[in-house]
Amino acid sequence: MPLTPLPAARLAALDAIAPAAPARLPLLEAHGRFLAAGIVASRALPGCDNSAMDGWAVRAEETRGANRDRPARLRIVDTVYAGHLPRRALHPGEAARVFTGAPLSPGADAVVRQEAARPTDDGSHVDLFVSVEPGHDLRRAGEEVMPGTPLFAAGQRVDATVLGVLASLGEATALVRPAPRVAVVATGDELVPPGQPAQAHQVFESNRLLVAALAREAGADVTHLGRSRDDEAELHAQLETLAPQVDVLITTGGASVGDKDCVKRVLTRMGARFLVDGVALKPGKPVAVARLGSTAVVVLPGNPGAATVAFDQFARPLLFKHQGVLEQRRVTRARLSEARHKQAGLTYLVTVAALEARGDGAEPWARLRPQGAGQILQNVAARGWAVLPAGRADFAEGEAVDVQLFEQPDFHPVEAP
Numbered sequence: 001m002p003l004t005p006l007p008a009a010r011l012a013a014l015d016a017i018a019p020a021a022p023a024r025l026p027l028l029e030a031h032g033r034f035l036a037a038g039i040v041a042s043r044a045l046p047g048c049d050n051s052a053m054d055g056w057a058v059r060a061e062e063t064r065g066a067n068r069d070r071p072a073r074l075r076i077v078d079t080v081y082a083g084h085l086p087r088r089a090l091h092p093g094e095a096a097r098v099f100t101g102a103p104l105s106p107g108a109d110a111v112v113r114q115e116a117a118r119p120t121d122d123g124s125h126v127d128l129f130v131s132v133e134p135g136h137d138l139r140r141a142g143e144e145v146m147p148g149t150p151l152f153a154a155g156q157r158v159d160a161t162v163l164g165v166l167a168s169l170g171e172a173t174a175l176v177r178p179a180p181r182v183a184v185v186a187t188g189d190e191l192v193p194p195g196q197p198a199q200a201h202q203v204f205e206s207n208r209l210l211v212a213a214l215a216r217e218a219g220a221d222v223t224h225l226g227r228s229r230d231d232e233a234e235l236h237a238q239l240e241t242l243a244p245q246v247d248v249l250i251t252t253g254g255a256s257v258g259d260k261d262c263v264k265r266v267l268t269r270m271g272a273r274f275l276v277d278g279v280a281l282k283p284g285k286p287v288a289v290a291r292l293g294s295t296a297v298v299v300l301p302g303n304p305g306a307a308t309v310a311f312d313q314f315a316r317p318l319l320f321k322h323q324g325v326l327e328q329r330r331v332t333r334a335r336l337s338e339a340r341h342k343q344a345g346l347t348y349l350v351t352v353a354a355l356e357a358r359g360d361g362a363e364p365w366a367r368l369r370p371q372g373a374g375q376i377l378q379n380v381a382a383r384g385w386a387v388l389p390a391g392r393a394d395f396a397e398g399e400a401v402d403v404q405l406f407e408q409p410d411f412h413p414v415e416a417p
Contacts, residue, residue, distance in 0.1 A: 013314050013317065017321050020177045023177075030158045033178070034177050035157075035176055036177050038151075042170065043169060046144065051098040051139070054099050056097060056114070056126055056128065057104055060134045060136065063131045066129060066130060067131070080105060081102055083101075090106070094107075095128075110137065117129065180322040181245070181248070182224075182247070183222075183223060183248075184208050184224070185235075187227075187253040207253065208225050211250055218315075223245065224246065235263065243270075243293060244293065244295070248296045250297075250311070254302065267290055271292070272292040276289040280345055281310070282347070284313065284349075304376040324413060326413075329404045330408060332363075332405060335364070335398045335401075338397050340368070340394075348371075348387075349386070350371050352383045353383065354366075355367075355383055382406065387401060
């Protein structure tokens with residue numbers, strides 16, 4: 001069977017899943033989720049004119065010319081705290097003690113901060129040592145947000161700051177897409193659980209934790225972690241049990257065509273419909289994506305380096321689509337720190353350890369790491385993938401290529417063009 005080019009395979013794989021139905025969650029539970037609908041400000045922020053400082057609410061014109069030698073003296077008629085209303089309006093010659101966030105007294109149009117003032121000994125008046133203009137140290141009603149202002153579009157991730165804004169508007173809940181439920185099953189006779197003794201020919205099983213953590217980083221709720229020997233009946237029983245309980249089922253190992261690589265055979269017998277089976281990609285060529293009933297299935301290679309790349313290119317987009325968004329990474333041009341030879345028919349994704357300026361003002365240099373399907377250290381603290389596209393075998397040192405950056409991606413609603 002011919003291998004599917006990477007761009008076409010990524011597009012075909014997205015048909016394995018649909019966005020989840022929106023759910024209204026309490027704000028803290030909505031943290032990390034994506035908004036299913038836009039948010040419009042329901043009230044002004046701030047809700048009223050208020051003091052930005054501890055100090056004195058005054059009529060600005062009555063401070064004109066005031067200084068340390070000739071202070072402006074005003075009579076104290078009120079004290080206003082945050083969360084309380086002024087008891088009366090200010091008339092000429094009067095001031096009110098105010099604290100940060102306290103509503104502005106009617107008739108006042110400025111605040112003199114407390115460091116620039118001093119009450120008289122009997123507490124009846126206050127001396128002001130500065131001249132201020134109208135609006136000084138005030139926060140005007142609606143200066144940050146006016147009612148009806150569009151704030152967030154559908155697809156916005158609810159991070160801590162978004163959460164704070166929603167709470168400040170009085171929202172107790174948010175309409176979001178729920179987290180996809182994920183099960184991860186690792187396969188292989190050679191696998192030994194960490195913490196148990198292993199012989200030299202055996203392998204400590206790391207993929208379940210690796211893939212589960214990658215799924216969590218993409219917003220998933222990992223509900224099951226399974227392990228199967230290279231035994232078709234055992235694997236069939238596990239997949240049959242787990243698939244109806246989750247939105248996405250991810251297997252690692254047994255993805256190729258060896259005698260004991262049985263994952264795809266088992267899925268086929270279970271009635272899975274394969275959308276992708278083998279991609280012109282390295283590492284990660286054996287990856288497959290299927291639909292088993294209502295569950296999306298991603299078949300990852302067993303080597304951790306290959307599993308990481310295949311998860312990134314196929315499982316991660318499915319998890320985000322379930323949450324109603326498509327991820328768009330930032331791409332930059334960078335020069336290769338070393339020459340690379342590759343198979344001409346495959347797209348290679350090579351780990352970029354760092355982007356380094358060399359002082360010539362041109363594109364940065366992408367410092368590459370050694371690449372191998374079985375290597376796991378290569379992706380620690382990586383900046384992104386250097387993309388060596390299909391159609392060529394050799395790339396020279398200093399040649400500019402695209403680098404997909406991991407940090408600060410954009411997210412767009414699935415329904416958006």
